[in-house]
Amino acid sequence: MKKLLSTSVFVFLLVSQSFAWGQLGHYLIGYMADKQLKKSVRKKVEKVLYPMSIARSGTWMDDIKSDHAYDYAYTWHYMTSRNGEYDESIQEKGGNIFAEINRIKNELKAGNLEPQKEAEMLKMLIHLVEDIHQPLHVGTGEDKGGNDVKVQYFGKSTNLHAVWDSGMLDGKSMSYTEIGDELSRRIDKKTISKYRSGTMQDWLAEAVAARPAIYTLPENNKLSYAYGYENSQLLEERLIAASVRLAQILEDIYG
Template identity: 70%
Template sequence: MKFNKTLFLTFCMSFMISQAFAWGQIGHYLIGYMASIQMKNSSRKKVEKVLFPMSIGRSGIWMDEIKSDRSYDYVNSWHYLTSKDGEYDPEIQEKGGNAYEAINTLKAELKAGNLSPKEEGEKLKMLIHLVEDIHQPLHVGTGEDRGGNDIKLEFFWQQSNLHAVWDSGMIDRWDMSYTEIGNELMRRVNSDLINQYRNSTINDWLKEAVALRPMIYKLPESKKLSYNYGYENREIVEERLIAASIRLAQILDEIYS
Protein backbone atom coordinates (compact mmCIF):
# COMPACT_ATOMS: atom_id res chain seq x y z
CA MET A 1 0.00 0.00 0.00
CA LYS A 2 2.80 2.37 0.87
CA PHE A 3 4.51 1.54 -2.40
CA ASN A 4 1.38 2.35 -4.41
CA LYS A 5 0.93 5.64 -2.55
CA THR A 6 4.50 6.61 -3.39
CA LEU A 7 3.93 5.84 -7.05
CA PHE A 8 0.75 7.91 -7.02
CA LEU A 9 2.47 10.91 -5.45
CA THR A 10 5.34 10.62 -7.92
CA PHE A 11 2.88 10.56 -10.80
CA CYS A 12 1.07 13.65 -9.48
CA MET A 13 4.29 15.58 -9.09
CA SER A 14 5.43 14.60 -12.57
CA PHE A 15 2.10 15.70 -14.00
CA MET A 16 2.19 19.08 -12.28
CA ILE A 17 5.76 19.69 -13.36
CA SER A 18 4.96 18.74 -16.95
CA GLN A 19 2.15 21.30 -17.00
CA ALA A 20 4.68 24.03 -16.14
CA PHE A 21 6.96 23.30 -19.09
CA ALA A 22 6.47 25.76 -21.90
CA TRP A 23 5.97 23.92 -25.19
CA GLY A 24 6.48 20.72 -23.19
CA GLN A 25 9.68 18.76 -23.47
CA ILE A 26 8.88 17.47 -26.96
CA GLY A 27 8.27 20.99 -28.25
CA HIS A 28 11.56 22.32 -26.92
CA TYR A 29 13.53 19.31 -28.18
CA LEU A 30 11.81 19.67 -31.54
CA ILE A 31 12.62 23.35 -32.09
CA GLY A 32 16.25 22.85 -31.06
CA TYR A 33 16.54 19.79 -33.30
CA MET A 34 15.18 21.68 -36.32
CA ALA A 35 17.36 24.70 -35.60
CA SER A 36 20.49 22.55 -35.44
CA ILE A 37 19.70 21.16 -38.91
CA GLN A 38 19.39 24.67 -40.33
CA MET A 39 22.49 26.19 -38.72
CA LYS A 40 25.86 26.63 -40.39
CA ASN A 41 28.17 23.74 -39.58
CA SER A 42 30.79 26.05 -38.08
CA SER A 43 28.42 27.82 -35.69
CA ARG A 44 26.65 24.59 -34.75
CA LYS A 45 29.95 23.04 -33.68
CA LYS A 46 30.73 26.09 -31.52
CA VAL A 47 27.29 26.02 -29.90
CA GLU A 48 27.53 22.28 -29.25
CA LYS A 49 30.91 22.79 -27.62
CA VAL A 50 29.50 25.45 -25.27
CA LEU A 51 26.49 23.28 -24.39
CA PHE A 52 28.33 19.96 -24.07
CA PRO A 53 27.27 17.39 -22.96
CA MET A 54 23.77 18.68 -23.76
CA SER A 55 22.48 18.82 -27.31
CA ILE A 56 20.84 21.98 -28.63
CA GLY A 57 17.46 20.25 -28.32
CA ARG A 58 18.07 19.05 -24.77
CA SER A 59 19.34 22.44 -23.62
CA GLY A 60 15.97 23.99 -24.42
CA ILE A 61 14.33 22.46 -21.35
CA TRP A 62 17.08 23.36 -18.87
CA MET A 63 15.48 26.66 -17.95
CA ASP A 64 12.30 24.85 -16.94
CA GLU A 65 14.24 22.32 -14.89
CA ILE A 66 15.96 24.99 -12.80
CA LYS A 67 12.59 26.21 -11.53
CA SER A 68 13.21 23.81 -8.62
CA ASP A 69 16.43 25.67 -7.70
CA ARG A 70 15.63 28.80 -5.66
CA SER A 71 18.90 30.43 -6.66
CA TYR A 72 17.39 30.91 -10.13
CA ASP A 73 14.15 32.51 -8.92
CA TYR A 74 15.25 35.76 -10.53
CA VAL A 75 14.42 34.32 -13.99
CA ASN A 76 10.88 33.18 -13.15
CA SER A 77 9.19 36.03 -15.01
CA TRP A 78 11.52 35.81 -18.02
CA HIS A 79 9.48 33.05 -19.65
CA TYR A 80 6.70 35.38 -20.83
CA LEU A 81 5.62 38.97 -21.38
CA THR A 82 2.42 40.98 -21.66
CA SER A 83 1.23 42.69 -24.81
CA LYS A 84 -2.21 44.20 -25.20
CA ASP A 85 -2.14 44.85 -28.95
CA GLY A 86 1.13 43.45 -30.28
CA GLU A 87 3.30 46.29 -29.03
CA TYR A 88 5.90 46.07 -26.29
CA ASP A 89 5.04 48.30 -23.33
CA PRO A 90 7.65 48.21 -20.55
CA GLU A 91 5.20 49.82 -18.13
CA ILE A 92 2.97 46.74 -17.93
CA GLN A 93 5.68 44.08 -17.54
CA GLU A 94 6.75 42.12 -14.45
CA LYS A 95 9.30 43.97 -12.34
CA GLY A 96 11.63 40.97 -12.41
CA GLY A 97 12.00 41.11 -16.18
CA ASN A 98 10.32 39.46 -19.13
CA ALA A 99 11.04 37.44 -22.26
CA TYR A 100 11.45 40.49 -24.52
CA GLU A 101 14.08 42.17 -22.33
CA ALA A 102 15.81 38.89 -21.47
CA ILE A 103 16.23 37.80 -25.10
CA ASN A 104 17.75 41.13 -26.09
CA THR A 105 20.04 41.20 -23.05
CA LEU A 106 21.22 37.61 -23.41
CA LYS A 107 21.97 38.09 -27.12
CA ALA A 108 24.06 41.17 -26.36
CA GLU A 109 25.96 39.45 -23.53
CA LEU A 110 26.76 36.38 -25.61
CA LYS A 111 27.91 38.50 -28.55
CA ALA A 112 30.14 40.58 -26.28
CA GLY A 113 31.86 37.48 -24.88
CA ASN A 114 34.22 37.66 -21.89
CA LEU A 115 32.10 35.09 -20.05
CA SER A 116 33.26 32.11 -18.03
CA PRO A 117 32.36 28.70 -19.52
CA LYS A 118 29.59 28.30 -16.90
CA GLU A 119 28.18 31.76 -17.54
CA GLU A 120 28.22 31.30 -21.30
CA GLY A 121 26.62 27.88 -21.09
CA GLU A 122 23.81 29.05 -18.83
CA LYS A 123 23.11 32.24 -20.77
CA LEU A 124 23.05 30.29 -24.03
CA LYS A 125 20.61 27.72 -22.63
CA MET A 126 18.40 30.54 -21.38
CA LEU A 127 18.43 32.29 -24.75
CA ILE A 128 17.52 29.08 -26.59
CA HIS A 129 14.66 28.42 -24.21
CA LEU A 130 13.24 31.94 -24.34
CA VAL A 131 13.31 32.21 -28.12
CA GLU A 132 11.38 28.94 -28.16
CA ASP A 133 8.98 30.08 -25.42
CA ILE A 134 8.00 33.34 -27.04
CA HIS A 135 6.79 31.47 -30.12
CA GLN A 136 4.17 29.71 -28.02
CA PRO A 137 1.49 32.39 -28.52
CA LEU A 138 0.20 32.30 -24.95
CA HIS A 139 3.62 33.31 -23.64
CA VAL A 140 2.73 36.70 -25.08
CA GLY A 141 -0.12 37.17 -22.63
CA THR A 142 -3.03 39.56 -22.35
CA GLY A 143 -2.23 40.30 -18.72
CA GLU A 144 -5.70 39.08 -17.71
CA ASP A 145 -5.59 35.27 -17.47
CA ARG A 146 -1.92 34.38 -16.84
CA GLY A 147 -1.39 33.32 -20.44
CA GLY A 148 -4.45 31.08 -20.43
CA ASN A 149 -3.54 29.29 -17.20
CA ASP A 150 -6.69 30.62 -15.55
CA ILE A 151 -8.95 29.25 -18.27
CA LYS A 152 -9.86 25.84 -16.91
CA LEU A 153 -11.20 23.30 -19.39
CA GLU A 154 -11.30 19.66 -20.39
CA PHE A 155 -8.95 18.39 -23.06
CA PHE A 156 -9.85 14.92 -24.25
CA TRP A 157 -11.85 14.35 -21.05
CA GLN A 158 -8.98 15.32 -18.75
CA GLN A 159 -8.88 18.43 -16.54
CA SER A 160 -6.46 20.97 -17.98
CA ASN A 161 -6.18 24.66 -18.91
CA LEU A 162 -5.74 26.57 -22.14
CA HIS A 163 -2.06 27.26 -21.57
CA ALA A 164 -1.26 23.58 -20.99
CA VAL A 165 -3.14 22.61 -24.14
CA TRP A 166 -0.89 24.88 -26.18
CA ASP A 167 2.29 24.03 -24.29
CA SER A 168 2.05 20.30 -24.72
CA GLY A 169 -1.50 18.97 -25.00
CA MET A 170 -1.90 19.17 -28.76
CA ILE A 171 1.67 18.13 -29.56
CA ASP A 172 1.51 15.14 -27.23
CA ARG A 173 -1.69 14.03 -28.98
CA TRP A 174 0.26 13.63 -32.21
CA ASP A 175 1.98 10.68 -30.52
CA MET A 176 5.24 11.17 -32.44
CA SER A 177 8.84 11.65 -31.34
CA TYR A 178 10.45 15.05 -31.73
CA THR A 179 12.63 13.73 -34.56
CA GLU A 180 9.61 12.33 -36.41
CA ILE A 181 7.77 15.64 -36.13
CA GLY A 182 10.92 17.61 -36.96
CA ASN A 183 11.67 15.63 -40.09
CA GLU A 184 8.10 16.13 -41.30
CA LEU A 185 8.14 19.88 -40.62
CA MET A 186 11.57 20.33 -42.19
CA ARG A 187 10.04 19.25 -45.52
CA ARG A 188 8.28 22.64 -45.56
CA VAL A 189 11.34 24.74 -44.82
CA ASN A 190 12.56 26.44 -48.01
CA SER A 191 14.46 29.61 -48.87
CA ASP A 192 11.30 31.72 -49.21
CA LEU A 193 10.03 30.68 -45.79
CA ILE A 194 13.45 31.21 -44.21
CA ASN A 195 13.67 34.71 -45.66
CA GLN A 196 10.12 35.49 -44.52
CA TYR A 197 10.82 34.62 -40.91
CA ARG A 198 14.36 35.94 -40.75
CA ASN A 199 13.34 39.34 -42.07
CA SER A 200 11.56 40.22 -38.85
CA THR A 201 12.25 41.61 -35.42
CA ILE A 202 11.20 40.49 -31.96
CA ASN A 203 8.51 43.19 -32.16
CA ASP A 204 7.08 41.35 -35.16
CA TRP A 205 7.01 38.14 -33.10
CA LEU A 206 4.71 39.85 -30.61
CA LYS A 207 2.34 40.98 -33.36
CA GLU A 208 2.23 37.44 -34.72
CA ALA A 209 1.26 36.03 -31.32
CA VAL A 210 -1.47 38.61 -30.73
CA ALA A 211 -2.89 38.02 -34.23
CA LEU A 212 -3.49 34.37 -33.30
CA ARG A 213 -5.56 35.11 -30.21
CA PRO A 214 -8.99 34.94 -31.93
CA MET A 215 -8.33 31.33 -32.97
CA ILE A 216 -6.71 30.32 -29.69
CA TYR A 217 -9.56 31.69 -27.57
CA LYS A 218 -12.30 30.35 -29.84
CA LEU A 219 -13.65 27.92 -27.24
CA PRO A 220 -17.00 26.17 -26.96
CA GLU A 221 -19.26 27.18 -24.07
CA SER A 222 -18.79 23.74 -22.55
CA LYS A 223 -15.01 24.30 -22.36
CA LYS A 224 -14.61 20.72 -23.55
CA LEU A 225 -11.94 20.40 -26.23
CA SER A 226 -11.00 17.36 -28.25
CA TYR A 227 -10.48 16.45 -31.90
CA ASN A 228 -12.05 19.51 -33.48
CA TYR A 229 -9.97 22.07 -31.55
CA GLY A 230 -6.76 20.17 -32.25
CA TYR A 231 -7.60 19.86 -35.94
CA GLU A 232 -8.47 23.55 -36.33
CA ASN A 233 -5.27 24.69 -34.62
CA ARG A 234 -2.71 22.13 -35.77
CA GLU A 235 -1.45 24.33 -38.60
CA ILE A 236 -0.91 27.19 -36.16
CA VAL A 237 1.09 24.99 -33.78
CA GLU A 238 3.22 23.64 -36.62
CA GLU A 239 3.79 27.10 -38.06
CA ARG A 240 4.92 28.46 -34.68
CA LEU A 241 7.36 25.57 -34.25
CA ILE A 242 8.82 26.14 -37.71
CA ALA A 243 9.12 29.90 -37.17
CA ALA A 244 10.86 29.37 -33.83
CA SER A 245 13.38 26.96 -35.35
CA ILE A 246 14.25 29.30 -38.23
CA ARG A 247 14.73 32.28 -35.94
CA LEU A 248 16.66 30.32 -33.33
CA ALA A 249 19.04 29.08 -36.03
CA GLN A 250 19.47 32.64 -37.26
CA ILE A 251 20.25 34.01 -33.80
CA LEU A 252 22.76 31.27 -32.98
CA ASP A 253 24.45 31.76 -36.34
CA GLU A 254 24.71 35.50 -35.68
CA ILE A 255 26.35 34.96 -32.30
CA TYR A 256 28.69 32.11 -33.16
CA SER A 257 29.63 32.61 -36.83
Protein backbone atom coordinates in the same frame (compact mmCIF):
# COMPACT_ATOMS: atom_id res chain seq x y z
CA MET B 1 1.10 12.35 5.44
CA LYS B 2 -2.02 12.64 3.29
CA LYS B 3 -1.97 16.44 3.59
CA LEU B 4 1.72 16.53 2.64
CA LEU B 5 1.08 14.35 -0.40
CA SER B 6 -1.81 16.55 -1.52
CA THR B 7 0.35 19.66 -1.19
CA SER B 8 3.14 18.06 -3.19
CA VAL B 9 0.74 17.10 -5.98
CA PHE B 10 -0.67 20.65 -6.05
CA VAL B 11 2.79 22.20 -6.29
CA PHE B 12 3.76 19.77 -9.07
CA LEU B 13 0.65 20.63 -11.06
CA LEU B 14 1.17 24.34 -10.55
CA VAL B 15 4.78 24.18 -11.77
CA SER B 16 4.08 21.77 -14.64
CA GLN B 17 1.32 24.00 -15.99
CA SER B 18 3.73 26.93 -16.22
CA PHE B 19 6.14 25.08 -18.48
CA ALA B 20 6.38 26.10 -22.10
CA TRP B 21 5.90 23.83 -25.10
CA GLY B 22 6.61 20.82 -22.87
CA GLN B 23 9.74 18.76 -23.41
CA LEU B 24 8.63 17.53 -26.81
CA GLY B 25 8.14 21.05 -28.17
CA HIS B 26 11.49 22.30 -26.92
CA TYR B 27 13.36 19.27 -28.24
CA LEU B 28 11.54 19.66 -31.55
CA ILE B 29 12.39 23.32 -32.11
CA GLY B 30 16.02 22.84 -31.12
CA TYR B 31 16.31 19.82 -33.39
CA MET B 32 14.94 21.73 -36.39
CA ALA B 33 17.16 24.73 -35.67
CA ASP B 34 20.19 22.44 -35.45
CA LYS B 35 19.43 21.06 -38.92
CA GLN B 36 19.46 24.61 -40.34
CA LEU B 37 22.80 25.73 -38.87
CA LYS B 38 25.99 26.16 -40.82
CA LYS B 39 28.55 23.52 -39.84
CA SER B 40 30.97 26.06 -38.41
CA VAL B 41 28.27 27.58 -36.21
CA ARG B 42 26.97 24.20 -35.05
CA LYS B 43 30.47 23.21 -33.99
CA LYS B 44 30.91 26.36 -31.86
CA VAL B 45 27.47 26.05 -30.27
CA GLU B 46 27.95 22.36 -29.47
CA LYS B 47 31.29 23.15 -27.84
CA VAL B 48 29.63 25.69 -25.52
CA LEU B 49 26.72 23.39 -24.64
CA TYR B 50 28.64 20.10 -24.33
CA PRO B 51 27.60 17.52 -23.26
CA MET B 52 24.06 18.75 -24.00
CA SER B 53 22.71 18.91 -27.54
CA ILE B 54 20.94 21.99 -28.85
CA ALA B 55 17.65 20.08 -28.69
CA ARG B 56 18.15 19.01 -25.07
CA SER B 57 19.33 22.46 -24.00
CA GLY B 58 15.89 23.91 -24.64
CA THR B 59 14.43 22.12 -21.62
CA TRP B 60 17.13 23.19 -19.15
CA MET B 61 15.46 26.41 -18.08
CA ASP B 62 12.32 24.51 -17.12
CA ASP B 63 14.38 21.89 -15.29
CA ILE B 64 15.95 24.52 -13.02
CA LYS B 65 12.59 25.83 -11.83
CA SER B 66 12.96 23.41 -8.91
CA ASP B 67 16.26 25.05 -7.91
CA HIS B 68 15.66 28.16 -5.78
CA ALA B 69 19.01 29.57 -6.88
CA TYR B 70 17.28 30.41 -10.17
CA ASP B 71 14.10 31.91 -8.73
CA TYR B 72 15.20 35.26 -10.14
CA ALA B 73 14.40 33.97 -13.65
CA TYR B 74 10.84 32.85 -12.95
CA THR B 75 9.18 35.76 -14.76
CA TRP B 76 11.51 35.56 -17.75
CA HIS B 77 9.36 32.94 -19.47
CA TYR B 78 6.54 35.30 -20.44
CA MET B 79 5.38 38.88 -20.95
CA THR B 80 2.25 40.96 -21.45
CA SER B 81 1.27 42.60 -24.72
CA ARG B 82 -2.29 43.79 -25.17
CA ASN B 83 -2.10 44.66 -28.86
CA GLY B 84 1.32 43.53 -30.04
CA GLU B 85 3.28 46.36 -28.43
CA TYR B 86 6.14 46.09 -25.95
CA ASP B 87 5.28 48.26 -22.96
CA GLU B 88 7.86 48.08 -20.18
CA SER B 89 5.47 49.64 -17.67
CA ILE B 90 3.12 46.64 -17.64
CA GLN B 91 5.79 43.94 -17.37
CA GLU B 92 6.84 41.95 -14.30
CA LYS B 93 9.46 43.72 -12.18
CA GLY B 94 11.66 40.62 -12.18
CA GLY B 95 12.15 40.72 -15.94
CA ASN B 96 10.31 39.41 -18.98
CA ILE B 97 10.95 37.27 -22.02
CA PHE B 98 11.31 40.13 -24.52
CA ALA B 99 13.88 42.06 -22.48
CA GLU B 100 15.84 38.98 -21.45
CA ILE B 101 16.20 37.63 -24.99
CA ASN B 102 17.71 40.95 -26.05
CA ARG B 103 19.98 41.24 -23.02
CA ILE B 104 21.30 37.66 -23.11
CA LYS B 105 21.81 37.76 -26.87
CA ASN B 106 23.87 40.95 -26.60
CA GLU B 107 25.99 39.62 -23.70
CA LEU B 108 26.73 36.37 -25.54
CA LYS B 109 27.65 38.29 -28.66
CA ALA B 110 30.02 40.51 -26.67
CA GLY B 111 31.85 37.39 -25.45
CA ASN B 112 34.50 37.20 -22.71
CA LEU B 113 32.31 34.99 -20.51
CA GLU B 114 33.41 32.15 -18.25
CA PRO B 115 32.58 28.79 -19.92
CA GLN B 116 29.95 27.78 -17.34
CA LYS B 117 28.32 31.20 -17.46
CA GLU B 118 28.26 31.18 -21.25
CA ALA B 119 26.71 27.72 -21.31
CA GLU B 120 23.96 28.71 -18.88
CA MET B 121 23.18 31.92 -20.73
CA LEU B 122 23.05 30.12 -24.06
CA LYS B 123 20.68 27.48 -22.69
CA MET B 124 18.47 30.27 -21.35
CA LEU B 125 18.49 32.05 -24.69
CA ILE B 126 17.55 28.90 -26.59
CA HIS B 127 14.67 28.25 -24.21
CA LEU B 128 13.34 31.80 -24.27
CA VAL B 129 13.41 32.12 -28.05
CA GLU B 130 11.41 28.89 -28.17
CA ASP B 131 9.01 30.07 -25.44
CA ILE B 132 8.14 33.39 -27.04
CA HIS B 133 6.82 31.55 -30.08
CA GLN B 134 4.23 29.75 -27.97
CA PRO B 135 1.57 32.47 -28.42
CA LEU B 136 0.23 32.24 -24.87
CA HIS B 137 3.61 33.29 -23.47
CA VAL B 138 2.74 36.71 -24.85
CA GLY B 139 -0.26 37.15 -22.58
CA THR B 140 -3.15 39.59 -22.45
CA GLY B 141 -2.51 40.34 -18.79
CA GLU B 142 -5.96 39.00 -17.90
CA ASP B 143 -5.76 35.19 -17.59
CA LYS B 144 -2.10 34.33 -16.91
CA GLY B 145 -1.48 33.33 -20.50
CA GLY B 146 -4.45 30.98 -20.62
CA ASN B 147 -3.57 29.24 -17.34
CA ASP B 148 -6.81 30.55 -15.81
CA VAL B 149 -8.90 29.24 -18.71
CA LYS B 150 -10.00 25.85 -17.43
CA VAL B 151 -10.83 23.29 -20.11
CA GLN B 152 -11.19 19.57 -20.59
CA TYR B 153 -8.92 18.05 -23.19
CA PHE B 154 -10.07 14.61 -24.24
CA GLY B 155 -11.94 14.32 -20.96
CA LYS B 156 -9.09 15.38 -18.68
CA SER B 157 -9.20 18.61 -16.68
CA THR B 158 -6.44 21.03 -17.64
CA ASN B 159 -6.11 24.61 -18.90
CA LEU B 160 -5.72 26.30 -22.26
CA HIS B 161 -2.05 27.09 -21.72
CA ALA B 162 -1.22 23.44 -21.06
CA VAL B 163 -3.10 22.36 -24.19
CA TRP B 164 -0.80 24.60 -26.25
CA ASP B 165 2.34 23.74 -24.29
CA SER B 166 2.05 20.02 -24.68
CA GLY B 167 -1.49 18.67 -25.13
CA MET B 168 -1.75 18.95 -28.90
CA LEU B 169 1.86 17.98 -29.55
CA ASP B 170 1.92 15.00 -27.19
CA GLY B 171 -1.32 13.82 -28.76
CA LYS B 172 0.50 13.17 -32.01
CA SER B 173 2.26 10.22 -30.34
CA MET B 174 5.39 10.86 -32.41
CA SER B 175 8.99 11.50 -31.41
CA TYR B 176 10.52 14.95 -31.76
CA THR B 177 12.73 13.68 -34.60
CA GLU B 178 9.74 12.27 -36.48
CA ILE B 179 7.81 15.53 -36.21
CA GLY B 180 10.96 17.59 -36.81
CA ASP B 181 11.89 15.76 -39.98
CA GLU B 182 8.37 16.19 -41.31
CA LEU B 183 8.13 19.91 -40.51
CA SER B 184 11.66 20.56 -41.79
CA ARG B 185 10.49 19.55 -45.27
CA ARG B 186 8.51 22.80 -45.32
CA ILE B 187 11.46 25.04 -44.47
CA ASP B 188 12.58 26.36 -47.84
CA LYS B 189 14.39 29.57 -48.77
CA LYS B 190 11.14 31.53 -48.92
CA THR B 191 10.14 30.41 -45.43
CA ILE B 192 13.56 31.21 -44.02
CA SER B 193 13.53 34.66 -45.60
CA LYS B 194 10.03 35.35 -44.29
CA TYR B 195 10.82 34.61 -40.66
CA ARG B 196 14.36 35.96 -40.60
CA SER B 197 13.21 39.33 -41.90
CA GLY B 198 10.87 39.84 -38.95
CA THR B 199 11.81 41.93 -35.91
CA MET B 200 11.01 40.94 -32.33
CA GLN B 201 8.14 43.41 -32.51
CA ASP B 202 6.77 41.27 -35.34
CA TRP B 203 7.01 38.22 -33.08
CA LEU B 204 4.65 39.91 -30.63
CA ALA B 205 2.26 40.89 -33.40
CA GLU B 206 2.17 37.27 -34.55
CA ALA B 207 1.30 36.06 -31.06
CA VAL B 208 -1.54 38.57 -30.78
CA ALA B 209 -2.82 37.64 -34.24
CA ALA B 210 -3.05 34.01 -33.10
CA ARG B 211 -5.34 34.80 -30.16
CA PRO B 212 -8.71 34.66 -31.96
CA ALA B 213 -8.06 31.09 -33.10
CA ILE B 214 -6.62 30.01 -29.74
CA TYR B 215 -9.51 31.43 -27.73
CA THR B 216 -12.28 30.15 -30.00
CA LEU B 217 -13.64 27.52 -27.62
CA PRO B 218 -16.91 25.60 -27.42
CA GLU B 219 -19.38 26.79 -24.78
CA ASN B 220 -18.64 23.83 -22.53
CA ASN B 221 -14.85 24.26 -22.91
CA LYS B 222 -14.52 20.58 -23.79
CA LEU B 223 -11.78 20.20 -26.39
CA SER B 224 -10.81 17.19 -28.46
CA TYR B 225 -10.11 16.33 -32.12
CA ALA B 226 -11.85 19.37 -33.62
CA TYR B 227 -9.80 21.93 -31.66
CA GLY B 228 -6.52 20.20 -32.50
CA TYR B 229 -7.43 19.92 -36.16
CA GLU B 230 -8.49 23.57 -36.44
CA ASN B 231 -5.27 24.78 -34.79
CA SER B 232 -2.82 22.26 -36.22
CA GLN B 233 -1.54 24.57 -38.94
CA LEU B 234 -1.06 27.45 -36.49
CA LEU B 235 0.78 25.20 -34.03
CA GLU B 236 3.13 23.87 -36.68
CA GLU B 237 3.73 27.34 -38.11
CA ARG B 238 4.80 28.60 -34.67
CA LEU B 239 7.23 25.71 -34.27
CA ILE B 240 8.76 26.33 -37.68
CA ALA B 241 9.07 30.08 -37.06
CA ALA B 242 10.78 29.44 -33.72
CA SER B 243 13.32 27.09 -35.30
CA VAL B 244 14.20 29.49 -38.12
CA ARG B 245 14.67 32.41 -35.74
CA LEU B 246 16.64 30.37 -33.22
CA ALA B 247 19.03 29.29 -35.97
CA GLN B 248 19.32 32.92 -37.09
CA ILE B 249 20.19 34.12 -33.59
CA LEU B 250 22.76 31.37 -33.04
CA GLU B 251 24.42 32.27 -36.34
CA ASP B 252 24.38 35.95 -35.40
CA ILE B 253 26.21 35.19 -32.15
CA TYR B 254 28.59 32.44 -33.27
CA GLY B 255 28.83 32.99 -37.01
